[in-house]
Amino acid sequence: MARPPFIKSLRLIDFRSYAKLDVLFDGRPVVLYGKNGAGKTNLLEAISLLSPGRGMRRAKLIDLSRKITQPNDPTSPLKHWGITARLGTDNLEDDDIKLSTGQSPEAPTRRKLRIDGTPANSRDMAELLTINWLSPAQDKLFTGPASDRRKFLDRLCLAHFADHGRISLAYERARMERGRLLNDGPQDRVWYEALEKDLANHGAHIARARVNTVNALEHELADSLSPAFPTSSLTL
Template identity: 50%
Template sequence: MSYIASLRLSDFRNYAALDINFGPEPVVLYGPNGSGKTNLLEALSFLSPGRGMRRAKVTDIARRNDGEQAPAWGVNVTLENDTRINIGQVPEYPGRRLVRVDGSNATGTQLAEILSLMWLTPAQDRLFTGPAGDRRKFLDRFVMAHVPSHGLTSSRYEKARSERNRLLSDQINDPRWFDALETDLAHYGSLIAQARAETLAALQSEIAARDSVFPKAGLALDGDYEAAFLAGHSLEEVEGNLRIDLSNGRGIAQRAGRTLIGPHRSDLKVTHVAKSMPAEDCSTGEQKALLIGLMLAQARSRQGRNPILLLDEVAAHLDEGRRAALIEELLALKTQLFMTGTDRHLFEAFEGRAQMFEVCQGEVKRS
């Protein structure tokens, strides 16, 4: 089991400095709102590719004191196998974030190969009623646990799409430029769709195989190219079809000034199986329960890789019975997890099986 053994922060959010050690057991962080619990989870979320759980700009993270902002922030982690990961702002280039593993520069893909992280936050409570882009990001975070290169593939796809959109908006008609960009879009877009389809199939299998106090979710992908993979088409077939579709759709795309087809248009559709009801039509409590159930299914589907879970205020709106059931399911995963809450009593069901820390105004004390 890979777990975070120590965390050291410097000028990160409301933490001037922090040095704390962890064991493999669940970590509970409790304290009043605004004390810095979520900031700790955000720091850990930078161990995954991307901009972290808040998607903050590099320049917005450094600690502020009396109106003055620190020149740089840093997150330093040591894993149980002594792997050292250092992530932080570069003082000379404030908009740049540096990632190092054991003293050498590293990429997001390398991070994803070392650690698998998942998180749930209160902001995700609106996932099913919000824009499709939020659900794509949610799914793609799951996909990266299955395919560590998915983040890099997505970045390359978005770069090619941005360049094609520029040609479209500028009314440039050179077919050679379009052919080159559409070849890249078809290649990376088909890989994205394939990874999503494989992840969805793994999730569906895990959900069907187990019962839980949390409702089963029916999953579907509203996207032509993901659907092609789920129907059994090969990577070569989907890539070829996407390239042809992009070429044939240039006229319509030029009138719109943007690329209208591809996996950037897909959507994750979720239903409450027992009620045969779309998730967006369920109550707020049911939507929260569906999210937790999805997270548990994803974690179980990756048991060979032990994802680290970051759960921000997940237990706050659950009744006592469901909180206890959640804690038992989390313990059964046998992975490291970090949970936050305002009151210690929310975590009584751990019964001495967790590490308890009180967080208060930028200080963390083991209790």
């Protein structure tokens, strides 16, 4: 079985508290430690932005930029931030992939993505690297509303189905459009039936991806059972 890609190097430019940071990795587990405010969470947030979405903090793009002077000074000018990672599966550099994201002076309100220097989209990014996280801010994941758990499961689905994010967005767009038609009165029956068909097709794909992901997790749990720990079971 081929080894999954891992981040071999990471560079941050004007991101949060970092003016510039270069880090090397070798594929082994990493533990970050340091005093409060040292930048540990900022580094993890930067890595989370190498996946589709708004990252683990869901921050606005402007909030990710490093201020030139004091962070509490609202008049301080902002830098345009950038994140670059080199992905690979071994020590050879021939097959490494360069993944980058960040702001640009031309469009500071939009996040730009590039793969090996070529403009890319979120789907391209999801096919290269899947990133999941469970942070203290998610402590209420299993006691809060079911929608939070569905969002978390959908992110896990991206590890197995690169199209899951695109299909989920298409489902939400069709659902909102159907709601608008119902409020206004479904005068265009053909359009209404087309939306119903899209909802059924997208919904079936989403349900199948969720079931398959939960089954895969259940199999992993079964294969790693230890008499020292209680058994667990996942259902959907």
